[in-house]
Amino acid sequence: MNGDPLHTRLCEEYGCEVPIVAFAHTRDVIVSVCNAGGIGILGGAGLTSDELRANIRWIRDRVGGKPFGVDLLVPASFVEGQMEDLESMIPQGHRAFVEDLKQELEVEEPKKTGESWGTLLQRARDLLEVLFEEQVPIFASGLGSPAFIIERAHAHGMKVWGLVGLPRQARRQVEAGVDVIVAQGYDSGGHSGTIGTFTLVPEVVEIAKGSNSMVLAAGGVSTGRHLAAAVAMGADGIWTGTIWLATNESATEMFIKQRLVDAHAEDAVQSRATSGKPIRQLRSNWSDAWKQPEAPDPLPMPLQGMLVDGLLAGIREARLEDWMTTPAGQSVEGIHGIKPAAEVVYDLVEEAQEQFDNVLGQPVA
Amino acid sequence: MATPDDRSPGIYMDAAIAGLAVEADGGHEIPGSQHGVRESFRGALSGRRLDQGDPPWRWVEIVDLTEKPAHFEERAVWCEETFVYPLDGSPWPPPAGPAP
Numbered sequence: 001m002n003g004d005p006l007h008t009r010l011c012e013e014y015g016c017e018v019p020i021v022a023f024a025h026t027r028d029v030i031v032s033v034c035n036a037g038g039i040g041i042l043g044g045a046g047l048t049s050d051e052l053r054a055n056i057r058w059i060r061d062r063v064g065g066k067p068f069g070v071d072l073l074v075p076a077s078f079v080e081g082q083m084e085d086l087e088s089m090i091p092q093g094h095r096a097f098v099e100d101l102k103q104e105l106e107v108e109e110p111k112k113t114g115e116s117w118g119t120l121l122q123r124a125r126d127l128l129e130v131l132f133e134e135q136v137p138i139f140a141s142g143l144g145s146p147a148f149i150i151e152r153a154h155a156h157g158m159k160v161w162g163l164v165g166l167p168r169q170a171r172r173q174v175e176a177g178v179d180v181i182v183a184q185g186y187d188s189g190g191h192s193g194t195i196g197t198f199t200l201v202p203e204v205v206e207i208a209k210g211s212n213s214m215v216l217a218a219g220g221v222s223t224g225r226h227l228a229a230a231v232a233m234g235a236d237g238i239w240t241g242t243i244w245l246a247t248n249e250s251a252t253e254m255f256i257k258q259r260l261v262d263a264h265a266e267d268a269v270q271s272r273a274t275s276g277k278p279i280r281q282l283r284s285n286w287s288d289a290w291k292q293p294e295a296p297d298p299l300p301m302p303l304q305g306m307l308v309d310g311l312l313a314g315i316r317e318a319r320l321e322d323w324m325t326t327p328a329g330q331s332v333e334g335i336h337g338i339k340p341a342a343e344v345v346y347d348l349v350e351e352a353q354e355q356f357d358n359v360l361g362q363p364v365a
Numbered sequence: 366m367a368t369p370d371d372r373s374p375g376i377y378m379d380a381a382i383a384g385l386a387v388e389a390d391g392g393h394e395i396p397g398s399q400h401g402v403r404e405s406f407r408g409a410l411s412g413r414r415l416d417q418g419d420p421p422w423r424w425v426e427i428v429d430l431t432e433k434p435a436h437f438e439e440r441a442v443w444c445e446e447t448f449v450y451p452l453d454g455s456p457w458p459p460p461a462g463p464a465p
Contacts, residue, residue, distance in 0.1 A: 025399055046399040073401035076448050077391025078424075079439040120394070121417050142401050143392035146447045148420045165403050169390050172448065191395075191402040275395045276436065277402045300436040302396065309397055327400055 005356055006227070006349060009214055010180075010236040014039060014067045014159075018349050019237025020227065021182075021216060022341070023071060023140075027055045028249035032341035034063040037349075041069040041140050041161075041239075049126045056134045069138025069161065070131055074124050076143045090303050094296050098307055101289065105323065107314030132156050140182070144169065150176055163218070163239075165193025170204040173213070180214045181207075182239045187220030189242045189268065189280050189329035197221070198233075205234035220265075222334030224351020228359075231352075242268075242329045247341040255321050256282070257338050265330040274312065276304030282332070284325035286315070376415045382425065382459050383412030386452040389427060389444040406442055407432035407452075415443065416461065423458065425449060 008019040017037030024030060030040030042059065044052050052070070059068055131139050132152060139145075139153050140161040153160045154177070161180040162173040170181050183204035185197025193200075197219040205215050217230035218239035230238045245252045246260040259282055267283045273290035274281070276299055281287065290298055298304045315323045339347075387410055392403040406427055413426040423446045430442065446458040 043399055045394055045401065073392075073394040075393040075445070077389070077404065077406070077442050077444045078393055079442055120396075121422065125418055125422070143403060144390065144445075144448055146422060146445050148422070152420075166390070166405070168450075169403075169448075172390070172450075176447065190400040193403060272436065275398060277395055279395070279398075279400060298436075300438050301402075305396060 005231050006352060008231065008236045010039075010216075013214075016067060018345065019216075019231070020345055020348055021237060021239045022244050022345075023239060023241040024244040024250065026244075026249060026251040027059050028251075029244045029247055029341050030059050030068055031062045032247075032249050033244070033345060034059075034066040034068050036342035036345040038345050039067050039069065039138070041071050041138065044070045044127060045073045045142075047127070049130050052127055052130045053134060056130070056136055060134075067137045069140050069159075070136050071140040071142055071163075072124065072127055072131070073142045074128065074145060074149065075120060078120060087306065090299065090307050091296070094299060094307055097294075097296055098311055102311050102314070105311075105315065105318070105320060107311060107318050107320070131158070144173065145176070145178065147176055150178065161216075164204065165195065165200070167200070167203045167207060170207045174208050174211045178213055180216060180236075182216045182218050183235070184239070185217075185219030187265075187330040188218055189331075190327040191277060192219060192270075192280055192329075198229075201230065201233045201235055220330045222329075222331035224348045224353070225355055226331075226334070227348050227352040228355035240331070242331045243335055243344055244341060245326060245328065246335050246338050247344060248338060249341050252326060253324075256324070256326050260326075260328060260332055260335050261337060263328070263332040263335070265333040268328045268330045268332050272298040272304065274304070274308065276301030279327055280329055282325045282328045285320075285323045286312075286325060375417060376413055378412050379414050379459065380412055382410045382414075385410045385455060387427060388432070388450050388452060389442075390448040391442060391444045404434045404437070405432065406430055406434075406444065408442075411441065421461065423461065 010019045016039050020038035022033040023041045025043040030042050033040040138159045142163045150160050159179040162178040163182040163184050164170045183201045185200045186192050201217045208215050214236040216237050216239040217235040221238045221240050222243045227238050246257045268280050269283045270278045270280050271287040272278050388407040394401045408427040408430040411426040411428045415424040424443045426443050428441045451457050
């Protein structure tokens with residue numbers, strides 16, 4: 001530490017200039033954040049092994065040795081199921097509701113998708129293998145890491161980060177030797193736990209105290225005030241996602257970027273309408289339709305996805321913008337414009353420093 | 366004592382852990398999306414186990430679920446053994462069974 005509260009242990013150990021971590025699915029965002037002094041983590045879920053490898057090499061070629069990482073959703077549980085049995089479990093009333101929507105929106109017939117658990121596990125292993133072969137500096141696991149993966153990553157000189165939503169999960173990750181615990185609160189986009197960021201982060205910091213594990217605060221983080229608060233709570237930095245969707249470099253469609261700018265925290269709603277699992281996302285006609293009094297309650301996963309995947313594909317194909325959405329956290333409140341990712345990094349730092357100045361009554365460092 | 370399950374390749378029965386009360390933190394990717402979900406469970410181990418790949422990725426089946434996520438209607442869930450916690454403090458994880 002050099003007296004600058006923003007020069008945390010994360011900066012010391014990873015060589016980044018500021019304790020800001022950006023999670024994004026667009027590789028251009030990752031490169032810009034790394035080159036602006038933060039750490040970029042590429043969302044690898046949904047990529048094939050070849051796509052993941054190509055993205056890693058593309059990023060590595062552009063960040064000049066700066067740390068970056070890849071986040072994978074390594075499964076921690078699964079259920080056995082047979083698609084033909086599941087089809088018969090979709091109630092007629094739900095089919096009728098979706099059929100009515102389809103006719104109202106005039107979109108094409110759905111296509112069926114599905115993946116057996118055996119395929120799912122093998123695909124996760126294949127993606128992990130790419131990370132090991134490419135020796136990506138940071139492997140972030142959104143759902144936890146089995147011990148054998150942590151050991152192997154460390155043997156390859158890689159750091160392992162783990163996202164948690166419960167103190168119990170944090171305790172287990174610390175015991176397992178995870179290098180950085182990302183404490184992700186209820187405010188976050190996508191699937192979030194039940195504990196708010198302001199409650200979760202100090203608890204996880206306490207759990208990690210005395211261990212080698214660092215802690216990042218996540219969920220609802222989009223301003224320098226949040227960064228200053230995270231550091232004040234004992235975190236070593238912040239993990240951010242939603243704010244990068246509205247950057248120039250993001251592959252997010254322009255109309256979604258503008259909706260992110262216009263949105264407030266209450267527009268980041270939790271809905272089960274897409275997959276059957278609660279996902280915090282930007283409010284849209286889709287999420288609203290399933291909240292109408294005449295709408296059925298969304299089905300459990302995987303039935304809801306089987307019911308609506310095709311319709312959603314049709315909506316995207318027909319570009320019905322009011323019906324399209326993106327996962328987003330309550331941090332949309334802090335998005336006020338579409339900017340270059342580097343500018344977002346600089347703004348976060350400047351505002352955090354102002355907050356420290358205000359609290360301490362004098363400029364820091 | 367571990368015995369292979371002839372109906373499901375890779376799955377075998379481990380009587381030594383059957384009936385053990387556990388809680389577990391699961392989670393998985395949501396198919397067709399780039400997002401995942403974390404989930405917690407409480408129940409009893411059925412004794413069925415699955416070792417996948419090399420090095421083995423070890424899974425145990427939990428049944429008689431007394432705690433599960435809202436809208437989870439499955440009878441059982443398979444959880445990765447790292448995130449399974451015996452409620453009585455039994456040593457965990459259990460020794461690996463024989464190759465199925």
